[in-house]
Amino acid sequence: MEEELMAEKRPIISTGGRGPAPAGRRRSLPMAARYAINALLVLLVLVVGELMIDGGAVTRYQTSVLQQVGVYIIMAVSLNVATGYLGQLPLGHAGFMSVGAYGCAIFIMRLTETLGMTGRDVVAGGPLVGLVVFAGVVFGGVCAAIAGVIIGIPALRLKGDYLAIITLAFAEIIRVVMLNIDDVLGFELTRGAAGLTGIPSYSNFLNVFLAVAVVCFLVHTMMKSRHGRAILAIRDNEIAAEATGVNTTYYKTLAFVVSAFFAGVAGGLYAGCVGVLQPANFGFMQSIEILVMVVLGGMGSMLGSVLSATVLTILPEALRAFSDYRMIAYAIVLILVMIFRPQGLLGSYDFSLSRVIERVMNRDFPWNRSKGTAEGKEAADA
Amino acid sequence: MDGVALIVSQVLNGLQLGSIYALVALGYTMVYGIILLLNFAHGDIIMAGAYILWIVLAQLGLNPVVAMLLAVAGCTLLGVVIDKVAYAPLRNAPRLSVLITAIGVSYFLENGAQLIFGADAKVVPSFAPVSSIQVGGLSLSFVALITVLVTALSTVVLTFLVQKTKLGKAMRAVSEDMGAARLMGVNVNNTITFTFAVGSALAGIGAVLYVMAYPQATPTMGMMLGTKAFVAAVLGGIGSIPGAVVGAMLVGFSEVFVSAIGLSVWRDAVVFLLLIIVLIVRPTGIFGRTMSEKV
Amino acid sequence: MPSEKKKRRPVLVQVETPNLIPERDLGTIPVLQAEHLGIDFGGLTAVDDFNIAMGRTEISGLIGPNGAGKTTIFNLLTNVYKPTRGTVLIDGYDTAGKSVAEVNRMGIARTFQNIRLFTKMTVEENVLVGFGNTMRSHLLSDMLRLPSHWKQEAEYRERALELLDIFDMRKYSDTLAGNLPYGAQRRLEILRALATGPKVLLLDEPAAGMNPAETEELMENIQKIRDEFQIAILLIEHDMSLVMGVCEVVGVLDYGKIIAKGTPEQIQNDPRVIEAYLGKQEVK
Numbered sequence: 001m002e003e004e005l006m007a008e009k010r011p012i013i014s015t016g017g018r019g020p021a022p023a024g025r026r027r028s029l030p031m032a033a034r035y036a037i038n039a040l041l042v043l044l045v046l047v048v049g050e051l052m053i054d055g056g057a058v059t060r061y062q063t064s065v066l067q068q069v070g071v072y073i074i075m076a077v078s079l080n081v082a083t084g085y086l087g088q089l090p091l092g093h094a095g096f097m098s099v100g101a102y103g104c105a106i107f108i109m110r111l112t113e114t115l116g117m118t119g120r121d122v123v124a125g126g127p128l129v130g131l132v133v134f135a136g137v138v139f140g141g142v143c144a145a146i147a148g149v150i151i152g153i154p155a156l157r158l159k160g161d162y163l164a165i166i167t168l169a170f171a172e173i174i175r176v177v178m179l180n181i182d183d184v185l186g187f188e189l190t191r192g193a194a195g196l197t198g199i200p201s202y203s204n205f206l207n208v209f210l211a212v213a214v215v216c217f218l219v220h221t222m223m224k225s226r227h228g229r230a231i232l233a234i235r236d237n238e239i240a241a242e243a244t245g246v247n248t249t250y251y252k253t254l255a256f257v258v259s260a261f262f263a264g265v266a267g268g269l270y271a272g273c274v275g276v277l278q279p280a281n282f283g284f285m286q287s288i289e290i291l292v293m294v295v296l297g298g299m300g301s302m303l304g305s306v307l308s309a310t311v312l313t314i315l316p317e318a319l320r321a322f323s324d325y326r327m328i329a330y331a332i333v334l335i336l337v338m339i340f341r342p343q344g345l346l347g348s349y350d351f352s353l354s355r356v357i358e359r360v361m362n363r364d365f366p367w368n369r370s371k372g373t374a375e376g377k378e379a380a381d382a
Numbered sequence: 383m384d385g386v387a388l389i390v391s392q393v394l395n396g397l398q399l400g401s402i403y404a405l406v407a408l409g410y411t412m413v414y415g416i417i418l419l420l421n422f423a424h425g426d427i428i429m430a431g432a433y434i435l436w437i438v439l440a441q442l443g444l445n446p447v448v449a450m451l452l453a454v455a456g457c458t459l460l461g462v463v464i465d466k467v468a469y470a471p472l473r474n475a476p477r478l479s480v481l482i483t484a485i486g487v488s489y490f491l492e493n494g495a496q497l498i499f500g501a502d503a504k505v506v507p508s509f510a511p512v513s514s515i516q517v518g519g520l521s522l523s524f525v526a527l528i529t530v531l532v533t534a535l536s537t538v539v540l541t542f543l544v545q546k547t548k549l550g551k552a553m554r555a556v557s558e559d560m561g562a563a564r565l566m567g568v569n570v571n572n573t574i575t576f577t578f579a580v581g582s583a584l585a586g587i588g589a590v591l592y593v594m595a596y597p598q599a600t601p602t603m604g605m606m607l608g609t610k611a612f613v614a615a616v617l618g619g620i621g622s623i624p625g626a627v628v629g630a631m632l633v634g635f636s637e638v639f640v641s642a643i644g645l646s647v648w649r650d651a652v653v654f655l656l657l658i659i660v661l662i663v664r665p666t667g668i669f670g671r672t673m674s675e676k677v
Numbered sequence: 678m679p680s681e682k683k684k685r686r687p688v689l690v691q692v693e694t695p696n697l698i699p700e701r702d703l704g705t706i707p708v709l710q711a712e713h714l715g716i717d718f719g720g721l722t723a724v725d726d727f728n729i730a731m732g733r734t735e736i737s738g739l740i741g742p743n744g745a746g747k748t749t750i751f752n753l754l755t756n757v758y759k760p761t762r763g764t765v766l767i768d769g770y771d772t773a774g775k776s777v778a779e780v781n782r783m784g785i786a787r788t789f790q791n792i793r794l795f796t797k798m799t800v801e802e803n804v805l806v807g808f809g810n811t812m813r814s815h816l817l818s819d820m821l822r823l824p825s826h827w828k829q830e831a832e833y834r835e836r837a838l839e840l841l842d843i844f845d846m847r848k849y850s851d852t853l854a855g856n857l858p859y860g861a862q863r864r865l866e867i868l869r870a871l872a873t874g875p876k877v878l879l880l881d882e883p884a885a886g887m888n889p890a891e892t893e894e895l896m897e898n899i900q901k902i903r904d905e906f907q908i909a910i911l912l913i914e915h916d917m918s919l920v921m922g923v924c925e926v927v928g929v930l931d932y933g934k935i936i937a938k939g940t941p942e943q944i945q946n947d948p949r950v951i952e953a954y955l956g957k958q959e960v961k
Binding site for chain 1: 755757776777778781782786787789793794795796797798802805806807808809810812814816819820821822826827830869870872873
């Protein structure tokens, strides 16, 4: 009996004292409506944000912080693919970010030069600039994905800690290569420690948050498909996944490469935000900060990644006055969360607006639920 | 300098660097061997040791012997405190949680040091009694020689400790099967704490020798040193004492070699590349045991 | 990105048609055949000279004392362990050099003695992972939610629910697999294996932890699965009522070797089997 209760994930629907609604008559939103609602929501955020920036309600400084927030959301969501969904622990995510950043920045700089555009033209925008930026960001993503394949194939043969180490090693190698490649090849590519300067500021609120929406959408749809299920199966039980016909090598590489690709996209947008790239920006500590975002938010929870990336990017800016203490606070929070809530703040919970609307449609509110089933739901979510 | 002297001094350099890495790597390997934790904070214990030396020598102006003893004792204590405060509550938690806690501890120590001592390097007064000694017409660095000797001695003592003593037996039992060891009456928590103490003491010795050679302390000095030592431990096969020493020597010699042929900017890359190659060829390192999941 | 399916030509091995016990299988090639299969761990021979030839719709049992090597044989048949000696043929094709997943796609699916479900996925998703290899949607069509994605997803969700109906588990479809009652977890593992479309199903102690009523039900279900899916089933079991009640052929394993083979009646009266289980009687 108790087991039966535990097993019930969907709470029995109580329709305001008239007894539970018969099973199967639960009203649900059609798929198209769900997508329309989410698309509207994204549009609303973009329009309101853009209007506020244009109207001067948001300062230039605040806008630049917002762009960074967008970049780190993409970084956290992309790392979550490899960490939360695939269940591995790569420690070199900043390496992919740097490959994407340099790839995209150099691509856009060369292309605008060829097209005879100035930095001001790029900032002014227009369809051609949009196309150039899109191509550049995708190029950055592809560069990072290629790095992901090169790193993933040897790294994914290893398990757990060894995978963590080998990705760390690769990211360090990428950093050293970025520092010294110009000297070796005699090109003017990354400009080494001096830094790549003069990158046109092609990132803005609109394209960064459009990218955030697209990345979240694509990661979500991938995970809710046979490919995503295969990745989750590997995380839950690799041996069973193999015995169930999942090509584990392929799907591990796929998750890793998708993760790298989006990190590259984030890197490309980052380059356009900051205007200067230095290999030192993409060290081990950067990788760790992104990992912290994912872990704090809850591994496997996209909302968790989004929220913690937002908070952890805005908080240090807001606490500039206490900048000495902020890293210490960071460390203490990290340790405390691991000790008291190892699954992260949100666990693997994910928010879905459509689900909330469905609840309202079915008048399924927490206060209507009997105690037993509410507990059952918690047990199922845990 | 003539050829022979050059080669001898470079070999000695390699041995010296390798020895310091070995002392640090042994700490990584022991902790991993017993609780399967990559103790990211281990490198920062060296940083703590360096600051203790700086305080005692530069601020208090005490005797170098006192400074060295205090440094080793301080590191040991720090290691035990870290285990008790941060890792002990997570003995039964998923390994990823413990690993991230370790990263948090490392973060905490580095930023704590920066807060207390500032980001700039603190110069530790030289405390080596002599700078070089003459052996058969060759001038050899005293610090290098003492480093190699102390490391060799430490390794021998450690091996004896692990293989021959009761505590060592308990350590091996816990690393083999924690549950069974507990049932056999081994005090698992004390054994783990003891392992942290020994590993941290070795890091303290490493700190003393490192500061002798490079006399300064910075908040992030432990990071690269720790990472390299950790690479050494993984190279040799993490969990294995001879593995740690062999891996450390490999890392030390390759660094010295790469620098000697004028490619010092690629030094770190070469070390990491070496790690990648070894892991691809032998996924558990040179002396590592392969473990497979029972189906 | 490496291609998902490596185009490796399977090796069709000519085999003599052995005399298969259930007469309906006579004249067909065995769906699962192992010859002189063996594996050594270090110096220890865990399994030696294991032979089997299963008919297309045969239900066989593998019994033996603990540690006799039964699960090891399952691991050898599915390539989880690479055999030291011998060959395994699935429907005439050699499994040598294939990955575990490839062997599954060749037509062999299994359950595990210690249940291995995808605990943080729902029951329906567990089954859908099993269907993963028959689903053909492209990654990009899934990511962009093209019509082909919806069509396929709906089709397979329906198929998953139909499969769940076999064990009356449709009601659990949205439950996380890890939260299922124990017996339901064992049943779900069988359904997940069936979803991969096997020709042979290997069940590792399917009745472990079940009460007699549940075991009785499982027996009926095993026969039902065989009849409905027309597949062969090989099971390891300690529950003799199940083995003797459902199996057409029983093999007895001791110290990694088959010591007796035959119909349940033959096995029950075989002195070697009694000896293996109860030890040799001192005869004056």
